[in-house]
Amino acid sequence: xxxxxxxxxxxxxxxxxxxxxxxxxxxxxxxxxxxxxxxxxxxxxxxxxxxxxxxxxxxxxxxxxxxxxxxxxxxxxxxxxxxxxxxxxxxxxxxxxxxxxxxxxxxxxxxxxxxxxxxxxxxxxxxxxxxxxxxxxxxxxxxxxxxx
Amino acid sequence: xxxxxxxxxxxxxxxxxxxxxxxxxxxxxxxxxxxxxxxxxxxxxxxxxxxxxxxxxxxxxxxxxxxxxxxxxxxxxxxxxxxxxxxxxxxxxxxxxxxxxxxxxxxxxxxxxxxxxxxxxxxxxxxxxxxxxxxxxxxxxxxxxxxxxxxxxxxxxxxxx
Numbered sequence: 001x002x003x004x005x006x007x008x009x010x011x012x013x014x015x016x017x018x019x020x021x022x023x024x025x026x027x028x029x030x031x032x033x034x035x036x037x038x039x040x041x042x043x044x045x046x047x048x049x050x051x052x053x054x055x056x057x058x059x060x061x062x063x064x065x066x067x068x069x070x071x072x073x074x075x076x077x078x079x080x081x082x083x084x085x086x087x088x089x090x091x092x093x094x095x096x097x098x099x100x101x102x103x104x105x106x107x108x109x110x111x112x113x114x115x116x117x118x119x120x121x122x123x124x125x126x127x128x129x130x131x132x133x134x135x136x137x138x139x140x141x142x143x144x145x146x147x148x
Numbered sequence: 149x150x151x152x153x154x155x156x157x158x159x160x161x162x163x164x165x166x167x168x169x170x171x172x173x174x175x176x177x178x179x180x181x182x183x184x185x186x187x188x189x190x191x192x193x194x195x196x197x198x199x200x201x202x203x204x205x206x207x208x209x210x211x212x213x214x215x216x217x218x219x220x221x222x223x224x225x226x227x228x229x230x231x232x233x234x235x236x237x238x239x240x241x242x243x244x245x246x247x248x249x250x251x252x253x254x255x256x257x258x259x260x261x262x263x264x265x266x267x268x269x270x271x272x273x274x275x276x277x278x279x280x281x282x283x284x285x286x287x288x289x290x291x292x293x294x295x296x297x298x299x300x301x302x303x304x305x306x307x308x309x
Contacts, residue, residue, distance in 0.1 A: 054298075056296070056297075057298040058301075061301070061303075108302070110304075115304070117302050119299075119302070121299050121300070125297075125298055126298060126299045127299050130303050130304045131304075139304075
């Protein structure tokens with residue numbers, strides 16, 4: 001009797017934990033959209049249609065021609081760094097430092113320049129980070145957006 | 149003598165089995181028939197032997213463990229009698245919970261812990277203020293950040309050679 005009750009109680013507790021803690025476990029990883037884009041000062045002013053959502057954010061910059069080089073979606077776990085390869089062999093490290101509700105903090109690290117940026121954005125916002133110095137009027141940028 | 153077959157079935161009757169008229173008729177017949185009186189006496193002796201044997205058999209059985217078990221059950225159900233007057237279902241639930249305190253605590257502890265964790269996470273997630281927080285560390289280069297409503301734009305400075 002008592003053993004059967006304990007088994008039932010354990011099963012009930014497990015079910016309750018699964019139901020209640022499910023959202024917490026599920027929120028351990030954050031889906032992130034990462035794009036590598038190239039900005040050019042020369043050429044006709046043109047923005048890749050796939051970058052339309054970035055137009056307003058890119059408009060203050062001196063670069064007039066924008067094209068998408070690479071796009072990928074990752075599931076970033078807290079503290080785990082994902083490396084995004086860049087044309088030319090270099091790479092950018094992106095780490096999710098913290099997530100609280102709709103607010104998430106990313107760290108973008110450029111090993112070639114010993115530069116680390118820790119940036120906090122909320123859902124709907126994105127980070128545009130220059131990742132290579134300008135050469136010949138062109139530069140590479142990385143955009144990071146949580147829950148794309 | 150000719151009426152003996154009629155009274156023979158009545159000879160072994162138990163007290164109360166015969167009607168008053170049957171008893172009177174049987175007594176009248178036994179008073180006149182010696183053969184039936186002897187048969188009735190034999191039946192009485194046999195019946196007595198069987199009863200004594202059954203009683204001895206019953207006495208040989210030890211009922212003490214059975215009595216102890218019944219008394220223990222009565223004692224275990226005792227506290228329920230002292231509960232205040234509440235609905236039978238509530239009284240039964242309370243008695244059941246009182247009898248399974250450890251099991252209930254074991255089941256509730258992880259549930260309460262999970263609920264507390266969820267409340268904590270949600271409170272943390274609802275912190276007001278979404279102003280972008282920037283921390284930049286750069287060696288030797290000047291880094292510029294443009295704040296836009298769509299998010300920050302980080303620009304690298306000229307490389308020093």
